[in-house]
Amino acid sequence: MANEVCLRTLDLERPWLLEQYQSRGGYAMLKKILTEKMAPEAIIEEVKKSGLRGRGGAGFPTGLKWSFISRNAPGQKYVVCNSDEGEPGTFKDRDILRYNPHQLIEGMIIAGYAIGATRGYNYIRGEFWEPYERFEQALEDARNAGFLGENLLGSGFDFELHAHLGAGAYICGEETALLESIEGKKGQPRYKPPFPAHFGLYGRPTIINNTESLASIPMIMEKGGEWFADIGVKNSGGSKLFSISGNINNPGVFEIPMGTPFSELLAMAGGMKEGHKIKAVIPGGSSAPVIPGEQMMELNMDYDSIAGAGSMLGSGAVIVLDESNCMVKILERMSYFYHEESCGQCTPCREGTGWLYRVVHRIETGQGRQEDLDLLDDVASKISGKTICALGDAAAMPVQGMLRHYRDEFQYHIDHKRCMTGVG
Amino acid sequence: MTTTIEKDKTELFTAEIRAEIDRWIAKYPTEWKQSAVMGALMVVQDNNDGWLSTQLMDQVAAYLDMPSIAVYEVATFYSMYELKPVGKHKICVCTNVSCMTNKSDVIVEHIEKKLGIGFGQVTEDGRFSLKEVECLGACGGAPMMQIGKQYYENLTPEIVDAILEGLE
Numbered sequence: 001m002a003n004e005v006c007l008r009t010l011d012l013e014r015p016w017l018l019e020q021y022q023s024r025g026g027y028a029m030l031k032k033i034l035t036e037k038m039a040p041e042a043i044i045e046e047v048k049k050s051g052l053r054g055r056g057g058a059g060f061p062t063g064l065k066w067s068f069i070s071r072n073a074p075g076q077k078y079v080v081c082n083s084d085e086g087e088p089g090t091f092k093d094r095d096i097l098r099y100n101p102h103q104l105i106e107g108m109i110i111a112g113y114a115i116g117a118t119r120g121y122n123y124i125r126g127e128f129w130e131p132y133e134r135f136e137q138a139l140e141d142a143r144n145a146g147f148l149g150e151n152l153l154g155s156g157f158d159f160e161l162h163a164h165l166g167a168g169a170y171i172c173g174e175e176t177a178l179l180e181s182i183e184g185k186k187g188q189p190r191y192k193p194p195f196p197a198h199f200g201l202y203g204r205p206t207i208i209n210n211t212e213s214l215a216s217i218p219m220i221m222e223k224g225g226e227w228f229a230d231i232g233v234k235n236s237g238g239s240k241l242f243s244i245s246g247n248i249n250n251p252g253v254f255e256i257p258m259g260t261p262f263s264e265l266l267a268m269a270g271g272m273k274e275g276h277k278i279k280a281v282i283p284g285g286s287s288a289p290v291i292p293g294e295q296m297m298e299l300n301m302d303y304d305s306i307a308g309a310g311s312m313l314g315s316g317a318v319i320v321l322d323e324s325n326c327m328v329k330i331l332e333r334m335s336y337f338y339h340e341e342s343c344g345q346c347t348p349c350r351e352g353t354g355w356l357y358r359v360v361h362r363i364e365t366g367q368g369r370q371e372d373l374d375l376l377d378d379v380a381s382k383i384s385g386k387t388i389c390a391l392g393d394a395a396a397m398p399v400q401g402m403l404r405h406y407r408d409e410f411q412y413h414i415d416h417k418r419c420m421t422g423v424g
Numbered sequence: 425m426t427t428t429i430e431k432d433k434t435e436l437f438t439a440e441i442r443a444e445i446d447r448w449i450a451k452y453p454t455e456w457k458q459s460a461v462m463g464a465l466m467v468v469q470d471n472n473d474g475w476l477s478t479q480l481m482d483q484v485a486a487y488l489d490m491p492s493i494a495v496y497e498v499a500t501f502y503s504m505y506e507l508k509p510v511g512k513h514k515i516c517v518c519t520n521v522s523c524m525t526n527k528s529d530v531i532v533e534h535i536e537k538k539l540g541i542g543f544g545q546v547t548e549d550g551r552f553s554l555k556e557v558e559c560l561g562a563c564g565g566a567p568m569m570q571i572g573k574q575y576y577e578n579l580t581p582e583i584v585d586a587i588l589e590g591l592e
Contacts (some may be wrong), residue, residue: 088559129573162451168503184458243565
């Protein structure tokens with residue numbers, strides 16, 4: 001079973017068009033909700049039942065997040081979609097924006113109805129110009145068809161939705177940095193609490209969900225929370241978009257049930273390139289600790305299975321590496337990334353990410369010292385949990401994962417000032 | 425008083441640029457004009473050969489009723505704003521893990537040799553500049569690059585040649 005939820009229109013020609021989306025029953029659920037004046041609590045209940053967990057990486061239960069909003073509190077509330085897809089290895093939301101923008105729009109309107117919000121923003125990363133333009137066109141078509149604006153389909157419910165365009169900052173994928181960014185500021189994360197459900201965009205109650213999470217809502221409502229939950233496995237309801245890349249024959253985005261064996265996903269992606277052997281897998285975006293290939297071949301693609309192996313499912317970004325990769329070089333590149341993207345607000349992250357990078361860099365370039373391995377562990381552990389947002393942890397986790405599984409390669413680099421034989 | 429300010433604002437940018445910025449302003453609550461700063465800076469940059477001068481940032485600040493420092497903060501924080509002149513075609517090559525393991529270094533070397541510039545530099549004729557960027561979210565097409573608003577994926581040196589030769 002594949003492409004049942006977010007990519008269900010992918011087989012159509014020009015699937016991003018309104019009429020194509022409607023030919024598959026698109027916006028029918030919204031019409032039903034509005035004309036029957038469905039109870040908002042019933043919608044939140046259905047989403048809870050579906051077992052849908054945040055698809056951006058954190059995996060927080062979506063229905064629970066929605067229930068934190070006091071629906072009847074007076075004043076403006078907001079629905080914000082996080083399309084700031086930037087976790088290295090992740091490229092699924094781009095496909096939703098390009099190929100099924102209307103399902104995201106419908107999901108956001110339903111979310112607005114459920115929490116009593118009449119305005120929404122979709123934060124799209126600045127480099128995604130093509131997806132942004134397509135989303136803007138979809139907004140216009142939805143508005144002309146009466147799905148956005150005032151008094152939708154005569155229901156008395158208003159909903160307006162706009163796209164905000166980022167300008168290049170990984171940190172804006174962090175939800176409170178994203179809110180700061182919409183407010184026209186540097187994207188620096190806020191202290192929590194207060195959480196966005198109480199103090200969000202413009203200081204108002206706000207829910208922020210990932211693109212894939214929100215685009216899943218129309219199908220959950222149409223077919224029921226149980227239907228969705230049953231696609232997946234315990235604790236990991238539904239199907240999920242996996243972005244798989246690296247040294248494989250057919251990289252791409254695959255929407256498959258949670259709990260699918262990794263070996264099947266790898267086969268769908270054409271297997272390893274040119275008969276190479278699998279060495280390691282980064283299973284959930286570059287923040288997720290690496291898992292050795294052999295071990296990964298025994299795991300399933302769901303939250304618990306990957307967590308049980310000491311890593312995380314994250315955004316479902318799977319980077320597959322073959323035996324030609326030097327793990328010191330891979331970590332050097334990842335550490336450079338976090339150093340580049342640290343927003344500079346918290347000292348442990350601002351200073352620590354640069355320190356990690358410089359130490360890995362000197363090991364990679366043959367300048368490593370014996371005490372560097374312990375130093376890496378020490379610096380990483382002193383960033384973890386000591387910063388406002390999770391970027392610090394995201395920088396520390398890959399270091400810890402690499403040292404856990406590939407310490408010998410780091411040691412070899414220090415001893416011989418070059419990569420292990422057959423590597424790099 | 426209002427009319428004086430309005431008059432000043434019409435002198436800040438051309439009517440076309442103002443219309444584009446106003447489209448951004450209209451997306452946000454009236455009291456949150458500042459939300460349009462990212463869109464406005466991009467509009468202004470696109471109309472100034474791809475970069476932002478201090479004068480332009482000050483004009484954006486005046487147009488949005490923001491302190492200049494608040495605009496500088498935004499312009500220096502986000503990587504897509506350029507604070508010095510760039511080439512007519514800004515070539516952004518991703519070198520993050522998925523691209524790196526698919527030989528983005530070969531692509532970078534090829535472009536460097538072909539154009540005679542490195543990262544952060546502009547060709548003498550001003551046609552091209554080269555920039556190293558972080559993951560652009562197109563790892564399925566690694567190695568990849570962005571030129572202007574367009575993504576180019578599954579690159580080889582030959583494909584890069586064809587793309588660069590096809591540009592004006």
